[in-house]
Amino acid sequence: MKNREKILGVFFALCTITIWGSTFIFTKQLLDFFTPAQVMLVRFAIAYVVLFLMRPKFTRLTRNEILLFLVVTLTGNTLYFLAENYALSFTLASNVSIIVATAPILTALLAHFTGTEAFRRTTLIGFFIAISGVILVVFNGSFVLKLDPRGDLLALGAALSWAVYSVLTIRCTSGYDPFLSTRYMMLGGFLTTLPIVLVQNAPFPTTALFSWPVGAYFLFLGFVGSGLCFLMWNTAFRYLGAVSTNSFIYAQPFITIVVAFFVLHEPLSLLAVLGAILITLGVIVSRKQPKN
Numbered sequence: 117m118k119n120r121e122k123i124l125g126v127f128f129a130l131c132t133i134t135i136w137g138s139t140f141i142f143t144k145q146l147l148d149f150f151t152p153a154q155v156m157l158v159r160f161a162i163a164y165v166v167l168f169l170m171r172p173k174f175t176r177l178t179r180n181e182i183l184l185f186l187v188v189t190l191t192g193n194t195l196y197f198l199a200e201n202y203a204l205s206f207t208l209a210s211n212v213s214i215i216v217a218t219a220p221i222l223t224a225l226l227a228h229f230t231g232t233e234a235f236r237r238t239t240l241i242g243f244f245i246a247i248s249g250v251i252l253v254v255f256n257g258s259f260v261l262k263l264d265p266r267g268d269l270l271a272l273g274a275a276l277s278w279a280v281y282s283v284l285t286i287r288c289t290s291g292y293d294p295f296l297s298t299r300y301m302m303l304g305g306f307l308t309t310l311p312i313v314l315v316q317n318a319p320f321p322t323t324a325l326f327s328w329p330v331g332a333y334f335l336f337l338g339f340v341g342s343g344l345c346f347l348m349w350n351t352a353f354r355y356l357g358a359v360s361t362n363s364f365i366y367a368q369p370f371i372t373i374v375v376a377f378f379v380l381h382e383p384l385s386l387l388a389v390l391g392a393i394l395i396t397l398g399v400i401v402s403r404k405q406p407k408n
Contacts, residue, residue, distance in 0.1 A: 125355030128348035129364040137371025139341040141379055142333040149324040152201040153312045155337070158325070160193070160306040162338025164299055167347070171295035185297075188288050189304030192281025198312070199274035207267025213369050215271035217250045218243075220362040220402070222279040232283050233359050238404045246366035246398025252391030253370045282358040285350060294354075298347045305342075356403075363402035366395045 146155050177185070203212045221243040228235035288297050313320075324330050352361045370392045376382040 121355040125352040125361065128352040129356065129361050132345045132349045132352070133364045133368050134371055135340060135345050137368045138375040139337055140372055141375065142337055142341075146330065146333055146337075149321050149330060151313075151316060151318045152197065153309055153316060154318065154320060155334075156194070156197055157306060157309045157313050158334050159338045159342045160302050160309060162334060163343035163346070164302040164306060166339045167295055167299040167302060167343050171293070171299070173293070173296065175293075175296055177300075184284065185288060185300045186304045186308065188281055188284045189301045190308045191277040192285065193301070193305035194308040194312070196274050196277040196281065199270045199277060203267045203270035203274065205267070206270065211268055212271040212274075213254045214247070214250055215268060216275050216278075217247060217366060217369065218272075219275040219278040219282075220246075220359070220365050222275055223282045223362045224359045226279045226283050227359055230283055232286055233357055236359075239359060239363075239402050242363060242398045242400070242402025242404070244398075245401055246363070246395050249391040249394030249396075249398060250366055250369055252387045252394065253373060254391075255387070278362075282353070282362055285353055286358055288350075294347055294351050298343065298350055301346060301350075302343060360403050363399045366398055366402075367392075370395055 143155060150158070200212060200216060203215075221239070224233070224235055224239045224243075227233040288301070325334065349361070370388065373382070373384060373388055377384040
């Protein structure tokens with residue numbers, strides 16, 4: 117049973133990262149009509165409705181459980197996406213990609229100091245191998261370095277938010293129905309994003325929301341990119357642990373570049389392919405269990 121769970125965990129993590137690496141195409145199209153916060157709000161709403169239809173069940177939560185789910189969704193959904201999106205407005209996308217890719221090692225450190233998972237030497241070695249690959253993939257043959265403390269710190273804040281989310285998710289998913297826990301997270305994401313949308317007071321293009329292909333993009337992002345992916349990701353956490361599951365995040369920049377190559381016809385260099393090999397090796401080393 118343990119081996120079956122590990123195989124399922126790896127499968128769910130790989131599926132999730134592959135989908136997340138391709139969602140940028142749809143998000144990029146939607147940002148022509150909606151603000152980042154509006155896109156997030158609609159995604160969470162669709163994800164919650166779909167998950168509710170799949171499992172129309174309620175469970176009474178205690179005040180502490182409600183608070184925990186809100187903190188988890190605030191860090192893993194609202195703060196993470198906002199920090200990442202606004203970081204892109206101040207610094208280069210390459211900077212953001214590399215800094216956000218430090219989330220797995222930050223998760224490992226936080227998990228260690230909170231007593232969730234012990235820090236392994238292989239995690240650190242795997243990080244240095246994988247992050248080298250991420251750098252090669254992100255620059256994709258054209259090296260451009262430009263530092264901006266505002267954007268770089270926001271990107272680091274996004275990585276830290278994801279680390280907090282990852283550690284707390286272990287508590288949220290253990291003992292709960294995966295559908296229910298993920299559904300509560302989507303509801304929390306909606307509730308924590310709504311005040312931001314209201315404060316920004318930007319026009320909401322309702323007509324575009326129900327037009328083709330905008331409506332289809334939202335359905336994909338909400339049902340698949342948010343609802344289904346977080347369900348698979350949270351399940352992978354249960355089977356593999358937060359640190360091991362997050363090591364798959366290293367592969368996301370390469371998946372994004374591959375999708376951009378086939379869909380947007382953007383260039384794919386030999387250095388990026390070499391980076392992918394290093395990322396794969398880094399993930400394998402990170403997940404390697406120490407010998408007793």
